[in-house]
Amino acid sequence: MTPPSTKPRLFKVEAVVLKQYPLGEADRLLVLYTPELGKLRAVAKGARRPSSKLGGHVEPLVHTRLLLARGGSLDVVSQAEAVHAFPGLREDLGRLAQALYCAELVDAFTPDEQASPPLFGLLVEALATMEEGAEAVFLHCFELRLLALAGYQPQLRHCAECEGPIEPGQHWLSYRAGGVLCPRCAQGVSPPPAPVSLNALKSLRYLQEQPYGRAQRLRLGPEVGAEVRGLLRGYIRYLLEKDLKSTEFLDHLRREGMAPWE
Amino acid sequence: MTSRNFDSLPTVEPVARLIEELNKLPGIGPKTAQRLTYHVIRLPAEEARALAQAVLDVKERVVFCSRCYNITDKDPCAVCTDLRRDQTRICVVEEPLDVLALERVQVYRGMYHVLHGVISPMHGVGPDDLRIRELLVRLQGSGVQEVVLALNPSLEGEATSMYLQKLIAPLGIRLTRLARGLPAGSELEYADEVTLTRAFEGRQEL
Ligand SMILES: [Zn+2]
Ligand SMILES: [Zn+2]
Numbered sequence: 001m002t003p004p005s006t007k008p009r010l011f012k013v014e015a016v017v018l019k020q021y022p023l024g025e026a027d028r029l030l031v032l033y034t035p036e037l038g039k040l041r042a043v044a045k046g047a048r049r050p051s052s053k054l055g056g057h058v059e060p061l062v063h064t065r066l067l068l069a070r071g072g073s074l075d076v077v078s079q080a081e082a083v084h085a086f087p088g089l090r091e092d093l094g095r096l097a098q099a100l101y102c103a104e105l106v107d108a109f110t111p112d113e114q115a116s117p118p119l120f121g122l123l124v125e126a127l128a129t130m131e132e133g134a135e136a137v138f139l140h141c142f143e144l145r146l147l148a149l150a151g152y153q154p155q156l157r158h159c160a161e162c163e164g165p166i167e168p169g170q171h172w173l174s175y176r177a178g179g180v181l182c183p184r185c186a187q188g189v190s191p192p193p194a195p196v197s198l199n200a201l202k203s204l205r206y207l208q209e210q211p212y213g214r215a216q217r218l219r220l221g222p223e224v225g226a227e228v229r230g231l232l233r234g235y236i237r238y239l240l241e242k243d244l245k246s247t248e249f250l251d252h253l254r255r256e257g258m259a260p261w262e
Numbered sequence: 263m264t265s266r267n268f269d270s271l272p273t274v275e276p277v278a279r280l281i282e283e284l285n286k287l288p289g290i291g292p293k294t295a296q297r298l299t300y301h302v303i304r305l306p307a308e309e310a311r312a313l314a315q316a317v318l319d320v321k322e323r324v325v326f327c328s329r330c331y332n333i334t335d336k337d338p339c340a341v342c343t344d345l346r347r348d349q350t351r352i353c354v355v356e357e358p359l360d361v362l363a364l365e366r367v368q369v370y371r372g373m374y375h376v377l378h379g380v381i382s383p384m385h386g387v388g389p390d391d392l393r394i395r396e397l398l399v400r401l402q403g404s405g406v407q408e409v410v411l412a413l414n415p416s417l418e419g420e421a422t423s424m425y426l427q428k429l430i431a432p433l434g435i436r437l438t439r440l441a442r443g444l445p446a447g448s449e450l451e452y453a454d455e456v457t458l459t460r461a462f463e464g465r466q467e468l
Binding site: 019021024025026028047048049050051052054055056057058059060061090091092093096097100101103104245246248249250252258 | 289381383384385386388389390416417420421424425428445447448449452453
């Protein structure tokens with residue numbers, strides 16, 4: 001963590017642009033994720049004009065190198081040079097939708113100016129993977145890695161309440177307890193925990209415990225896939241107390257048969 | 263953030279209210295809102311009334327054209343009813359201001375369709391929030407031969423173009439987009455005439 005006052009007047013950052021808002025006449029407000037300073041906001045002045053040199057270098061999902069000037073309330077981008085713009089994400093609607101979801105997840109789970117180089121690495125690697133085309137299960141690998149880095153790794157091997165063993169049989173996942181519950185602890189819990197099939201539990205464990213590369217190659221059937229998706233979404237919704245905006249678009253593509261990764 | 267900036271102002275209720283309303287407008291911060299308010303205070307009564315009336319008229323007399331969804335004071339709009347224009351081409355834009363920008367450079371003499379936004383998953387704007395279904399209805403058995411996608415070369419503009427391509431391609435209508443003469447991340451509205459003309463003339467098949 002670096003308090004703003006110790007930043008020099010001009011400083012360089014490497015960043016992924018998580019999202020942007022139009023600001024004033026022709027500026028953009030950028031939400032950046034950087035390895036050393038965590039999440040930052042900065043203004044790209046005039047970036048909406050075609051004559052701007054910044055434009056393509058500060059678009060969402062671009063991995064970029066910025067020279068920032070410390071400003072009154074917001075830092076100002078004085079130079080920008082894209083390291084990798086992930087053009088493959090911009091040419092495929094499904095890949096783009098997946099990548100925007102991952103960027104929104106990072107945004108939602110990170111406080112301002114709290115550095116996490118591993119999270120930055122996870123995001124850049126994920127963008128590269130999705131640019132090549134990723135299966136549905138990739139998003140779940142990403143969700144679980146991100147939850148772990150944010151301190152919310154679900155406990156899937158032992159009861160999240162009593163630490164007792166989880167026997168084969170009926171299983172429940174408690175979002176509040178942050179993991180699976182044994183039948184005894186699942187009794188009378190409010191809100192009632194979500195039932196989890198054995199297949200879904202095994203899949204979640206595999207995705208969480210196997211090395212990242214191997215976990216991504218797991219193939220889930222449509223039923224288990226939908227269950228795993230629902231459980232993770234429920235857990236994330238519980239933690240954030242809201243649905244992420246970009247899930248709506250992913251669902252829309254799925255409904256219209258425009259989700260080839262399914 | 264709002265009230266604290268006005269410490270220097272006398273707390274005259276109507277003054278504070280106008281400042282607050284102006285401050286809500288895009289691109290107008292508290293300082294500008296203050297300046298505009300004091301300007302209005304100094305205006306002759308009839309000029310102030312004309313301003314208020316103009317604001318009300320825009321709200322009451324301006325509607326969306328039921329064909330192209332551009333803003334108009336009569337429905338259908340002047341473009342949609344102009345028989346000298348090419349009825350077989352539809353140019354799809356984000357905002358009414360984009361129609362203005364394209365009309366200014368006079369490279370295009372077809373019809374328009376205004377989406378009123380772009381798909382922006384990260385801001386929760388989906389296809390159902392835009393005039394996309396209306397566009398598809400317009401294209402059904404219409405004799406339209408070309409759809410030109412003139413959306414901003416931003417991430418959201420590209421996402422919207424890709425989505426429209428998926429929907430329009432099966433209809434067998436020629437689909438083009440503006441040339442990449444416009445730099446990524448920029449907005450049509452701010453393009454200079456040369457850039458915009460070139461971009462239009464260099465539109466590409468989709
Ligand atoms: Zn227990
Ligand atoms: Zn019209």
